[in-house]
Amino acid sequence: MRILLTGGAGYVGSACLRHLAMNGHEVLAYDNLVAGHRAAVGRDQLVIGDLAQTEKLAHVLSSFGADAVMHFAAASAVGVSVEAPDYYYRNNIGGTLCLLEAMRTAGVRRLVFSSTCAVYGETASSPMAEDAPLGPTSPYARTKLAVEWLIRDFAHAFGLGFTILRYFNTAGADESGDFGEAHVPETHLIPIVLSAALGQLDRVRVFGDDYPTPDGTCIRDYVHVTDLAAAHLLAIEHMTPEAREVFNVGTGRGYSVLEVIAACEAVTGRAIARERAPRRPGDAAVLVADPGKLTSALGWKPRRAAIEDMVATAWAWHRHHPRGYDVAPGTP
Numbered sequence: 001m002r003i004l005l006t007g008g009a010g011y012v013g014s015a016c017l018r019h020l021a022m023n024g025h026e027v028l029a030y031d032n033l034v035a036g037h038r039a040a041v042g043r044d045q046l047v048i049g050d051l052a053q054t055e056k057l058a059h060v061l062s063s064f065g066a067d068a069v070m071h072f073a074a075a076s077a078v079g080v081s082v083e084a085p086d087y088y089y090r091n092n093i094g095g096t097l098c099l100l101e102a103m104r105t106a107g108v109r110r111l112v113f114s115s116t117c118a119v120y121g122e123t124a125s126s127p128m129a130e131d132a133p134l135g136p137t138s139p140y141a142r143t144k145l146a147v148e149w150l151i152r153d154f155a156h157a158f159g160l161g162f163t164i165l166r167y168f169n170t171a172g173a174d175e176s177g178d179f180g181e182a183h184v185p186e187t188h189l190i191p192i193v194l195s196a197a198l199g200q201l202d203r204v205r206v207f208g209d210d211y212p213t214p215d216g217t218c219i220r221d222y223v224h225v226t227d228l229a230a231a232h233l234l235a236i237e238h239m240t241p242e243a244r245e246v247f248n249v250g251t252g253r254g255y256s257v258l259e260v261i262a263a264c265e266a267v268t269g270r271a272i273a274r275e276r277a278p279r280r281p282g283d284a285a286v287l288v289a290d291p292g293k294l295t296s297a298l299g300w301k302p303r304r305a306a307i308e309d310m311v312a313t314a315w316a317w318h319r320h321h322p323r324g325y326d327v328a329p330g331t332p
Contacts, residue, residue: 002026003236004066004108006099006193009036009071011181012114012170012225016070017041018179018292019229020236027138028064030057038324040179051095052266054102061106068110068236069103071096074144076120077187081140082281092143093150100154109241110150111162112232117221117250117287119145126254127221127290130166130246137284161241168250169220170228172310173317180317181225182324190222190311193261197235197246197268204272206257208279212284217257221250221288222306224313228325234298247297250289251305267311 003020008029013036017027029041032050051073061069074092075081080213081088103111119231121127121135135143154160171190177215181191195201209216231249239245255263265272294300304310 001067001236002053002065004028004030004061004064005069005070005072006051007036007060009038009040010072011229013072014040014179015174015225016232017045019233023201023233024294030060035183037325039046054098058102058105059101062084062304063109068109069197070109070112070232071099076140078138078140078283079280081138085108085139085287088139088143093146096147096150103161106160108158110239111160113147113151113162113164115148115164115166116133116141117166117168117289119262120287126197126286127252127288128248129290130248132248138141147301155244156285159241161195161243163239164245164246165231165235166248167228168223170225172224172226172304172313173223173257177316180314180321189252189257190259190314191318193264193272196272196317197264197316198322199252199271200272204261206274207277208297209276213256213283215256215258218283218288219254219256219288221252221254222307222310223250223302223332224310227302227304231294231300234300238298247294249294250291251302252289252291253305254286254288255307263307263311267308275290
C-alpha cells in the first residue's frame with residue numbers, strides 16, 4: 001500500500017515509517033517539523049506541511065495516491081496541556097478535522113489513529129481492557145478522546161474504515177542505534193533518566209511519592225517503539241474500509257518510576273540521583289494494558305517486554321547521540 005503518515009518525522013511516526021518501508025509499503029511523512037526531525041526520515045520520504053493546510057494535504061494525498069493514512073501528528077505533553085488547553089484543543093482536534101476533510105476530498109478511506117491510554121484516566125480495573133471506563137484527567141487526554149469520537153462520526157457519515165491504537169508508554173530506540181527519542185523539551189521518563197546518567201542533568205525529579213502504589217510512585221506499562229510499529233503494520237494490513245476497531249498496545253506489565261530508574265542504573269552502571277517533587281496535574285496512579293484483544297485479533301506480541309531491554313536500546317541511542325539528531329526541531 002501507499003501510506004501517508006502525519007507526524008511521520010516524530011519519534012513514533014518515523015519508527016512506523018521505517019517499519020512499513022521494510023515490509024514493502026510505499027511511505028510518505030507529512031510533518032511541519034515543529035517537533036519532528038528531518039534526519040529521522042529519508043529526504044525523499046518527507047513533505048513539510050501543517051494539518052491546517054487542508055488543500056495542500058488533500059493534494060499530497062491525491063498526488064501520492066495514498067491508500068491509507070496513519071495519524072500521529074499531535075501535541076502530547078500532559079503538563080503543558082494543563083497550562084495551554086487552548087492550543088491542545090485547536091491543534092489536536094482542529095488538525096484532525098482538517099485531515100479528515102482532506103481524506104474525504106482525496107478519497108482515502110483507511111485510517112490508523114495514534115491514541116493514548118490516558119483516555120482511561122483513573123480506573124479501578126488494572127490491567128485495562130478496551131471496554132474499561134473512560135475518564136481522561138488532562139486536556140491532552142480529553143483531546144485524544146474527542147478525536148476518537150470525531151473519527152467515529154466521520155466513519156458513520158462518510159464510510160471511513162479506522163483502527164484506533166491506544167498506546168501505553170512508548171520506550172526504546174531503533175536497534176540500529178541510528179534513530180531514537182529526541183524531544184525538546186524532553187518530558188518522557190526514560191530519556192530524562194538517561195540524560196542524568198550522561199551527566200546532562202544533576203538529578204531526576206520524581207513527581208509524587210504518595211500514590212496508592214507499592215512504592216508510592218506512578219506505575220506505567222512500557223512498550224518498545226519497534227513493537228509499537230509492528231502493531232501499526234498489522235493494523236493497516238488487516239484493515240478494510242468497513243473496519244471499526246480499537247486496540248490497546250502495551251505489554252500488560254507495569255513498572256513504577258522508581259523501578260524504571262533502577263533499571264536505568266542497572267543498564268548504564270551509573271548511580272542516578274533523584275529528588276521528590278509534587279504530583280503533576282493530570283497524572284493517573286496506574287496505567288497498565290490488557291493487550292489480549294490485539295493479540296487474539298491480529299496476532300501481535302511484544303518481542304521486547306522487559307524494561308531493561310527497552311532501556312538498553314534507548315541507552316545505546318542516547319550514549320552515541322547525546323544531542324539527539326544534533327539539530328534543533330524544525331531545522332531545514
